[in-house]
Amino acid sequence: MKNKLLIIGHVWPEPKSSAAGSRMMQLIEAFQKEDYEIIFASACAKSDNAFDLSAIGIVQANIEMNQSSFDHFVKSFNPDVVLFDRFMTEEQFGWRVVEHCPEALRILDTEDLHSLRKGRQQAFKDGKTFDASYLFNDFAKREMASIYRCDLSLIISEVEMDILNNEFKIPDNLLIYLPFQLDAVAAQEISGLPEFDNRKHFISIGNFLHEPNYNSILYLKETVWPLIREKLPSTELHIYGAYASQKVNQLHDVKNGFLIKGFASDVNEVMANSRVCLAPLRFGAGLKGKLVDAMKNGTPCMMTTIAAEGMYGTLEPNGYIEDAPELFAEAAVLLYQNKSIWKERQCNGFKVLNERFNKIIFHDRLFCTIKDTIKHLQKHRDNNFTGQMLLHHILQSTKYMSKWIEEKNGRS
Missing domain, CATH: 3.40.50.2000 (Glycogen Phosphorylase B;)
Structure with missing residues (x-):
């Protein structure tokens, strides 16, 4: 039986428009090589530049935020792995995945560190040198919480690996360095x-x-x-x-x-x-x-x-x-x-x-880590008490806020 992957996209991939779109297509290709059955789901509207994933055998699904319909959807598919495209999708759908598919491995693809980009942008606007006061912003609080709540996070840059390890003290076993995965130039x-x-x-x-x-x-x-x-x-x-x-x-x-x-x-x-x-x-x-x-x-x-x-x-x-x-x-x-x-x-x-950036090197590293983490998933999670603590609180807060929004929308 094939392993199942659910990708929850912040947007539909546009490889001709952005590096993020190319990155997502590289991840899809990697999981296809491992013979995963894949569904790509997003609450975002599609643009004309969106890649037709059905052309490469990927099922496309439209999902809604703050709707219990997602609960039925994810439970029915019952994925082995859920990949969140950027921390915002984990915030919105992560607790639902935990509640209805607790055994699924949860992976966050950060794309880049949004908190780093936002902090640098603010420092630039202020005309000041970027330092820790700009790095430890509100985006960082959300992004680091998301990294802790997930079992693994994909980090695209060695510089960002260093920042996560040394500035935010994120444990190594929660992070995978995974840059662009490219074919060798012949x-x-x-x-x-x-x-x-x-x-x-x-x-x-x-x-x-x-x-x-x-x-x-x-x-x-x-x-x-x-x-x-x-x-x-x-x-x-x-x-x-x-x-x-x-x-x-x-x-x-x-x-x-x-x-x-x-x-x-x-x-x-x-x-x-x-x-x-x-x-x-x-x-x-x-x-x-x-x-x-x-x-x-x-x-x-x-x-x-x-x-x-x-x-x-x-x-x-x-x-x-x-x-x-x-x-x-x-x-x-x-x-x-x-x-x-x-x-x-x-x-x-x-x-x-x-x-x-030779994809052959990184492919093997990625899937060795995924397989090993799945094999020892409970121990991996037990060693991440901070993540369990954050999950407890988000299940109590985000969950009921989302349910309140759904109830409110249903009455209006």
């Missing part, structure tokens, strides 16, 4: 990519609903791009991303080569024909999918420390890392003009992908 693929002389212009890409991405585009427009354009007056910056709003589109400036291109139906095509990728993120968390897309397509990157975080380990980056706008622009121009440096940095990128 020599044949590399040889088929456009060469330096056949590429032109700069590219920047990212979902515009994600605040760090919008902020970086604004920063490019107001500060960085004028410095680059001054040195390279005939070049253009092509900016791609899903969900471009009016405030994004109004940045479009043909005269100065600052072009808002909108949604890229094929990120590989636009990335492979660009010479340099710009990623001047000033706050954020997790791993940046745009850097993976750039490395995969042999496009060197000019990036900030925040953008590069957790990506390279001890390996050399596929470009340069600078935070000061003048240095950022200077290095971007060098990368754009110097063919030998460009080629060297391109090769760095292929090495990073093949040595740090």
Whole structure:
């Protein structure tokens, strides 16, 4: 009999729109490889960019928040493993899973540490240095509680593993380091990519609903791009991303080569024909999918420390890392003009992908941990008294708040 996996999605996966969507598809592929029967359920409305999961044999289910209909749904499916997509879904549905499928292994995929991203964003807005006072925010209280309530949590970045271990004192046995799981880049693929002389212009890409991405585009427009354009007056910056709003589109400036291109139906095509990728993120968390897309397509990157975080380990980056706008622009121009440096940095990128994100390595680690945890589940939970304590309280508070909302909605 097949093992059963229920994924409760914060949103429906959009691999062409965001790194989070790509990450979810990688997780689905991994569980399919282990022959799991999978249902993907979400209370979110589907957009036109949502991937059709039924095309790869995944059952799709619409669920409702604060409705006992979920209780019947989860009990009927009776999953062996429940994967919560971000801590907000665990807050909403976790107690129901505990109540109706207590033996199911509960896994949280954090995507990135929301508390870290929110704290950095607030520090940036305040014009202050990010420190513990910004890290230990209300999002952190919710997110750490969710990590404790789950049996395992998937952490995408080594930096975030370190923060969880050393700042929040989360026990190691509750965490699994699981970055992007990627296919190795073969020599044949590399040889088929456009060469330096056949590429032109700069590219920047990212979902515009994600605040760090919008902020970086604004920063490019107001500060960085004028410095680059001054040195390279005939070049253009092509900016791609899903969900471009009016405030994004109004940045479009043909005269100065600052072009808002909108949604890229094929990120590989636009990335492979660009010479340099710009990623001047000033706050954020997790791993940046745009850097993976750039490395995969042999496009060197000019990036900030925040953008590069957790990506390279001890390996050399596929470009340069600078935070000061003048240095950022200077290095971007060098990368754009110097063919030998460009080629060297391109090769760095292929090495990073093949040595740090090879899915074969992480697949085995993930499922060895899952199988071992399931085998010793009661002992694992007994050793996590904090999680049991938090479960007790959420069952007493969130449960009855949810039931009150359901009752109230039923009367209105």
